Structure formats: C-alpha cells, structure tokens
Amino acid sequence: MVNPKATTTSERSRDVLVRALRSEVDLTVEYTRRRGHAVSLARQAAEAGVELVVTLGGDGTVNEAVNGLMTATPPTVDLPRGPAERLPALAVVPGGSTNVFARALGLPREWPDGTSMILEGLRLGRFRTIGLGRADDRYFTFCAGLGLDAAVIREVERARLRGRVSTPGLYLRSAVSHYFVGADRRHPAIRLERPGEPAEAELATVIIQNTAPWTYLGKRAVNPNPEASFDLGLDVMGLRQLHVPSTTRTVTQLLSGSPNPRGRQVLRLHDQTEFTVVASRPQAFQLDGDYLGERQKVRFASVPHALRVIC
Template sequence: MRALLVVNPKATTTSERSRDVLVRALRSEVDLQVEYTLRRGHATALAREAAERGVDVVVTLGGDGTVNEAANGLMTSAPALAGVAGPPAYRLPALAVVPGGSTNVFARALGLPRDWADGTSVILDGLRDGRHRVIGLGRADDRYFTFCAGVGVDAAVVRRVEQARRRGHTSTPALYIRSMIGQFFSGEDRKTPPLAVERPGEETQTELSMVVVQNTAPWTYLGDRPINPLPDASFDRGLDMLAIRQLYVPSTARTVTQIASRKGDPHGKQVLKLHDQAEFTVLASRPQPFQLDGDYLGERQKVHFVSVPEALRVIC
C-alpha cells in the first residue's frame, strides 16, 4: 500500500520529534512518501498529484485548513473528474487525518481522538483492518469544504481571528468570543441585512444578516465544548443551513445563548433553518466576508452551495 503524508510544519500541537514518531509508525505499515507544505494551497497540489499517481492513502498532519486543502486536491484530481459512473469516493485514495491544529473540528466530528498519538493509533488500526467511512462533502462554487462554511458575520469573525493571529495572538476560545462581540457591535449589517437565500422551486428568503452552512455536527468547538446550532447535520445527508435575520440585541443574545448551550438548536422569529439540502445560493447586496472550514477566503456577493454525496473514504 502506498501512502503520502502531507505535513504542515506550522501545526500547532506537534513537534519535530512527534512528526518523526508518526513517520516511523506509518512506515511500519505502508510505503510512505513525506511532503511538507511550503505555502497556502500546497497541500491541494500535493494531494492532487498523489491521486493522479495512484497512491492508496493520503494522510494529513495539520489542522482543518490542511485537511480542507487535501480534500480539494483529491476532489479536483483526474480520477475524481473522470467521466465514470459512481461516486468519487471509490475512485480516489482514502483520506486519513492526524490532528495537529488548535481545534481539529473535522477529526473530532469523525470521532477521532484529539491527541495526535492516539489518532495515529486509530489510523494504523484502520489501515490494517481496511476500515473506512464514506462521507459527503459540501461545495461552495468551485471549492469543497468538509464541515462548515459561512457568509456574513460568521466569516467576519473568522477574519478578525486570523488578523489577531497574524499579530501574534494565540487561537483560544477567548479570542473567538472577543472577536464575535467586537464584530457584532461594529458591523453595519445589524441595521441593513444584506443576504438572501435562493432555492430551486422555493420562495427567496431575504434580509438575512449571516448564513452558516454545516456538512456535519458540530459546527465548531470552544475548547472541549461542541457548538451545535444544527445538531441534525451529517456527513451522510445534504447540507444544513442556519441564517439569522435582524441582529437585534435581545434576540441575538437569546440566539447566541441557545447556540452555546449543550442542546444547541436555536429557534425564534429571527432564526431560519434548512435541513438536508441538495443545493441553494446565497446572494448579497454588497460584498460579504466568506469562510470555508475556518479559513477566511475574502468577500463574495454570490455563493452557490451544493451537497456532494459519497465524496471521500476516510480512515477512522
């Protein structure tokens, strides 16, 4: 069995020593090639090339951004795009994820351990036993995502967090909470919601302030606590969507409290939820922040979301 290990050398929870241990462990089971990412988007190119060489497994060591790039590389490779009947999961290398970032939402949503060493043990057992899970992905225009996407306030918070990290701040739950509060009280979208959601054959929903899309549950984590606004979202179904209408202080505070509770599942007049959607389009009257899997990707005025069933095989 041939495998490619894609390592993000800036992964926050691993060291050079732990990477060496991982490499030795994988080499005991597979014919392993190791590549280190050098820039944003490099993991996409590496995974795409591996799929086109016929590698059996692509392993990532990094955070959710590295996983997202690898998934995009696999899904845009020649085997995935070949005009062959059947879902791409069975034409592509399997994906294995060793958690190495600060949050690791995708790995945790799959039930993998947070610790990289324990995660490696699960992957090794899966490789020996031939164990895997077939999952669906989401696609936003031409970019795939594994667990979430956002347009509007949600993505603006991600942008604030990334800016703070570039200034040397550590990614912590407190940083996200401060960024969310700062965005809420500074954003113009409180008064003039710019977003709308179009669905085939359905009435357009307008005057929305933010849109969150989930491909699985939870949406994210604050430390050990899952944040679960759409608890029925699943890798095995279509996309789920949560939209907030007007960002009035009392109703927004109530919605945030509901989202942060252990039950999640917010509700009320200012909340719009859609479940198990094959496709929909988010439109904006002015450019809005946009994020996929926790990475800020600039501003958009239109994003077409599609559910892609049976997209990947994941070792877990």
C-alpha cells in the same frame, strides 16, 4: 502530507508519527510550504495512483487536501467503481488548534491518540464514505459561512498575523468586538434562493453545515444545526436580524447542552441539495474555518458519497 506549522505538534512528534505510519504502509512524506500547497500535493498523489493520503495539520490543511483529491484525474481503471473508490482514501491526524473535521469523524482530539486510531483503522480496513459540500468550485468538509462568523474568522486571522495565539478566548473577544463595532446590524443584506421555493430574504448572517458540530470552543461543541450529517445534504442556519436580545437568546441556545436554535429571527433548513446565497453588498466568506475574502454570490451544493476516510 505534513504542515510544519501545525500548532499542536513539534518536529519530534512528527518524527514519531512518521515512524509509526511507516510501520504499516509504504510512506512518502511531503511538507506543505505555503497556503494552497496541499491542494497540488494531494492532486499529484491521486494522479500518481497513491491509495492513501494522510494529513497532519489543522482543518485548513485537510480542506486543501480534499480539494486536491476532488479535482484530480486519477489513473483509469478497468473495473467500474464509484467516484469515491477511484480516489485515494484520506486519513487525518489532528494537528491544528480546533480539528473540527477529525473530531466530527470521531477521532480523538490529541494527535497521538488520533494516530493510534488511524493505524488500527488501516490494519482493519475500516473506513467510511462521506459527503462533502461545494461552494462554487471549492469543496468543504464541515462548514461554510457568509457574514458574521466569517468576519470573526477574518479578525482572528489578522490577530494571528500580529503574533496572537488562536484560543477560544480570542474567538470570543473577536466575535463580541465585531458584533458591537464592525457589523452592520440594521440592514440585513443576504438572500437565500432555492429551486422551486420562495427566497428567504433579509438575512444578516448564514451558517452552512455538512456535519455536526459547526465548531468547538475548547471542548464544548457549538451546534447551530445538530441534525447535520456527512450522510445527508447541507443544513443551514440564518439570522434575520442581529438585535442584541434575539442574538443573545440564540447564542445561549447554541451553547446549551441540547442546542436547538429557534425563534422568529432564526431560519433553519435541513438536508438541502442546492441553494444560492446572494448579498446586496460584499460579505465576509469562510470555508472550513479559513477566511476566503468577500463575496456577493455563492452557489452551494451537496456532493454525496464523495470521499473515503479512515476512521
């Protein structure tokens, strides 16, 4: 499954990748043609009994493929198997600008090295079973967010539509601009509710992680919840206020060599099974780095042992 608009590959490099994979597996190539197309392609592959789905693209393509797999009805099998074993395995060739999911799996940043590692994994039968996150009815692989981070992604996507190239500098400029101009820093609107626990109210922004790191700025990992893992539940970091001193301190902690954000304005929750985020006014919402509009209520859940991946 190839995203022809993948930012770090060319038509020639995609041809090289296809030939390399065809040397190891019986391969059918499908190109995504619009947003959401990878969902239907992956679902069709799973329901046709395909054993492996390979994506070439960024984190958005991976997210769509995962949602297609997780919502498929694969052919019935006689032997009892777990949910992950009934679905095709997933192999991810990094082709986007950031490739957080692939890098969190330990794959190299560049697609030629990533392809070599995947081919080796196929030959050796090397895979792992990972957990996913779910936000209402949509799955995510590494992160979600309501508030500031999602609003920054919205601004970056608008800039890309105007022809700007996605770079760490663009994200930083968009974050600073939105923080000082677009954010309502005086009136925190978000509340986090957990079964059997007091609500955490008056949060200005919430970041949810299914693994670490949350994202990258170039080669630098940004890690609000460094203990987050594919093998555990969801981790949360929320900021109660967006005052300049406390926010500056938290950002400095995030970018340090040993990130461990803390302070009176920081909420940290580890290994959570389920929770609901409720806002008094619409908040920007993102999954796996894709802006999905505004929401006022999202139920999050951890989905353990959900998917097999080649790594």
